[in-house]
Amino acid sequence: VAGPVRFCHKMNAMAMNNKPFTVFVEGNIGSGKTTFLEHFRRFEDITLLTEPVEEWRNLKGWNLLDLMYKDTAKWAMTFQSYVSLTMLDMHRRPTPTPVKLMERSLYSARYCFVEHMMRSGTLHPAEFAVLDEWFRFIMNQIQIDADLIVYLKTTPAVVYERIKKRARSEEQCVPLSYIEELHKLHEDWLVNRSHAECPAPVLVIDADLDLSQITEEYKKSEHQILRKAV
Ligand code: DCP
Numbered sequence: 001v002a003g004p005v006r007f008c009h010k011m012n013a014m015a016m017n018n019k020p021f022t023v024f025v026e027g028n029i030g031s032g033k034t035t036f037l038e039h040f041r042r043f044e045d046i047t048l049l050t051e052p053v054e055e056w057r058n059l060k061g062w063n064l065l066d067l068m069y070k071d072t073a074k075w076a077m078t079f080q081s082y083v084s085l086t087m088l089d090m091h092r093r094p095t096p097t098p099v100k101l102m103e104r105s106l107y108s109a110r111y112c113f114v115e116h117m118m119r120s121g122t123l124h125p126a127e128f129a130v131l132d133e134w135f136r137f138i139m140n141q142i143q144i145d146a147d148l149i150v151y152l153k154t155t156p157a158v159v160y161e162r163i164k165k166r167a168r169s170e171e172q173c174v175p176l177s178y179i180e181e182l183h184k185l186h187e188d189w190l191v192n193r194s195h196a197e198c199p200a201p202v203l204v205i206d207a208d209l210d211l212s213q214i215t216e217e218y219k220k221s222e223h224q225i226l227r228k229a230v
Pocket of ligand 1: 032033034035104108114
């Protein structure tokens with residue numbers, strides 16, 4: 001139920017514990033995270049933190065995403081350390097609304113991307129150790145709130161086609177095998193729970209559907225995201 005009464009309840013809930021209901025939107029590259037967040041723009045009392053990738057493409061004019069894909073061994077560490085900073089900024093950003101929706105988190109950076117770079121040898125073990133120490137330090141010293149994770153679950157071949165179609169220039173060389181490995185790491189983290197800690201309950205959404213059908217799927221998550229804030 002949208003509208004002033006509901007909003008008023010939510011504001012009371014906010015006044016009581018002063019913390020927004022915080023949702024991370026996770027899923028493979030091209031799984032539709034930005035589209036999912038945009039779906040919630042219609043609700044006035046939600047803060048959306050979308051497209052961190054735009055910050056990674058322009059740091060004082062430098063496109064770190066591009067540098068990373070062009071020479072991964074050289075730039076992976078720099079790129080992931082900047083990703084951590086931008087994610088920490090999003091986690092800590094003051095939120096004036098009862099609900100906060102974030103695209104990605106420090107967790108997927110560490111458990112999916114950095115994990116992959118470590119396992120594949122792209123990161124030197126010493127570089128990995130530094131990133132891992134930062135991650136552990138942040139987790140121990142800084143409160144990172146998480147109430148729900150929305151996992152946009154996809155089939156690697158489906159997102160691979162989407163990535164080719166959207167033709168983001170930096171991602172032209174991304175092979176299907178990389179997408180498959182990232183898929184496994186997301187599954188290990190969010191479904192199998194075999195790999196690492198998971199900070200909140202996980203809502204799994206079928207994100208293979210194309211844009212014309214996905215809205216119905218997104219709607220199924222509305223009550224979980226909105227109701228919990230009351
Ligand atoms: N990336 C990375 N390391 C991270 C996070 C992302 O190397 N810790 C890379 C993978 C992609 C680009 O950054 O090339 C953006 O990936 P995301 O999955 O974060 O964003 P998308 O725009 O692909 O999400 P979607 O299409 O689901 O909206």
